Structures are given as structure tokens and as C-alpha cells.
Amino acid sequence: MTFFLFSVSLGFALGFFVKTYRVKKETQPLLHTIRSLESTITALKKQENDRQKNAAQWRLKREKKQKEESQNDLSNPQNQLRFVSQCGLYAKAPINRECATVLLYRLEKWVRQQHPEWRIGFEVGMGSFVKTFETPHDSLSNQAFHSYNSKRVDFLLIDKSGQPKLAVEYNGSGHDLDDMAEARMTVKKRALRKAGIPLLEIEKDTPEERIYALLTAHCP
Known part of the structure; x- marks a missing residue:
């Protein structure tokens, strides 16, 4: 069992x-x-x-x-x-002493004698007196405008109606401070020429009488 x-x-x-x-x-x-x-x-x-x-x-x-x-x-x-x-x-002079002494006061003297109804502007942004023909919404127009808008001319002579008559650049000791200065100047010249605004470049050591003669030649 x-x-x-x-x-x-x-x-x-x-x-x-x-x-x-x-x-x-x-x-x-x-x-x-x-x-x-x-x-x-x-x-x-x-x-x-x-x-x-x-x-x-x-x-x-x-x-x-x-x-x-x-x-x-x-x-x-x-x-x-x-x-x-x-x-x-802080406040500072809009143009340096050299530029004022060599050119500004001589420009004023020449304007008083030759065109007393004209006025002088300095450090004028090109966007304020150079415009494009295209519409503001045109991309090429905008690109062209922004290419010269931030650039300035040392002096701008305008007539009694406010129209630009002459742009003046002073090539003094403060000129060509960097490698791109020449390229920027080329753009500036091209825009002024296309807008029909004469450009006069004054070198540092240009005699006073020579300055007056150049101004008269550009603005008879």
C-alpha cells in the first residue's frame, strides 16, 4: 500500500x-x-x-x-x-577744426560774394537729397537707396528754392581712415553723378584762391 x-x-x-x-x-x-x-x-x-x-x-x-x-x-x-x-x-563739433578752417569759412565767403541767396549744409545725409525714380516698394529701388542713404557729403550748397547745386568733399587728414573709404567714396560719386549733382573735391593744401576758382568753375 x-x-x-x-x-x-x-x-x-x-x-x-x-x-x-x-x-x-x-x-x-x-x-x-x-x-x-x-x-x-x-x-x-x-x-x-x-x-x-x-x-x-x-x-x-x-x-x-x-x-x-x-x-x-x-x-x-x-x-x-x-x-x-x-x-x-556730450556735444561735439559736427566737423573737425581743420575742415572748418580750410573750407567751411571759405565756402561761406564765396557764397556771400557769388550767390548770397544760397545756403550751406554740412554732414548732410545723401538720403535726404538723392531719390530714386522707382516706387518705394520696388526691391531694386530700396537696395539702391540703402546703398547710399547712410553716406554723407561734407558740404552741400543749395539754391534759394532748396535744390542741391554742389556737393563738396574735403580730403584732409581725416580722409581715408580705413580700407573701405575709397569704395564708399566710389558709391557716393556714382549716386551724385546719376542724380545730376556736381561734386567738388578739395585737397588739404589747396590755396584759398584756387578753392574760389574751383567753386566758380563748378557753379558759374
Whole structure:
């Protein structure tokens, strides 16, 4: 009886073992698939977290850049006011002493004698007296305008109606301060010539009488 019970118990144990082994063997691929999916899900979650983190960092950088650009936008009068308020300013002569002594006072003397109704402007921005024929919305017109707009002439003689009669450049000790000066001067000359405005260049050591003669030759 005891042997019989032992045999039955052993049979049940062996059957359970075999059944468990088969189940384990059959479910092994499924478990492998589940672990693989879990690993993939974990990796995807990490990628999504990294993406969100990077997106947040990029958004902060973009907002910071936009804020800086907004604060430095010179087209905004409020920024202009802030910059001017924060910076120390002082008055200075618009033209240097050499230019005033050699040319300005002689120009005034010549104008009083030859054309008393004329007036003299100095350091005049070319955008104020040279315009293009094209419409303001024309891209080529805008490009041409911005090419000469920031450039200035040392002196501008205008008649009694305000029309430009002569541009005068003084090539003194402050002339050609950098490598691009000649190129800028070429642009300036081209714009003046196309606008029909004569240009007179006066060198540093030009005698007074020679200056008067050149002015008269350009503006009879």
C-alpha cells in the first residue's frame, strides 16, 4: 500500500514537472517577446522624455532670443529712448577744426560774394537729397537707396528754392581712415553723378584762391 501511494505520488510529481516544463518551454518565446516589448517601451519613453526636455530647452532659448531681439530692436522708439537714457552723451563739433578752417569759412565767403541767396549744409545725409525714380516698394529701388542713404557729403550748397547745386568733399587728414573709404567714396560719386549733382573735391593744401576758382568753375 505504501509503495502504491509512493508510486502514485511520484507519478503526479513527474506529471506536474513534465507539464510545467512544457508550459515553460512553450511560453519562453512569449516571455522573450514581452521582455523585448518592455525594453522597447522603456526606450521609447526615454526618447519621448528626452524629446520633451530638448523641446523645452529649445523653447526657452527661442523665447530668450526673441526677448533679447525685442529689447535690442532699434525700430522701437521705446528701446531708442532706453538706450539714449542709459548712455552718457556730450556735444561735439559736427566737423573737425581743420575742415572748418580750410573750407567751411571759405565756402561761406564765396557764397556771400557769388550767390548770397544760397545756403550751406554740412554732414548732410545723401538720403535726404538723392531719390530714386522707382516706387518705394520696388526691391531694386530700396537696395539702391540703402546703398547710399547712410553716406554723407561734407558740404552741400543749395539754391534759394532748396535744390542741391554742389556737393563738396574735403580730403584732409581725416580722409581715408580705413580700407573701405575709397569704395564708399566710389558709391557716393556714382549716386551724385546719376542724380545730376556736381561734386567738388578739395585737397588739404589747396590755396584759398584756387578753392574760389574751383567753386566758380563748378557753379558759374
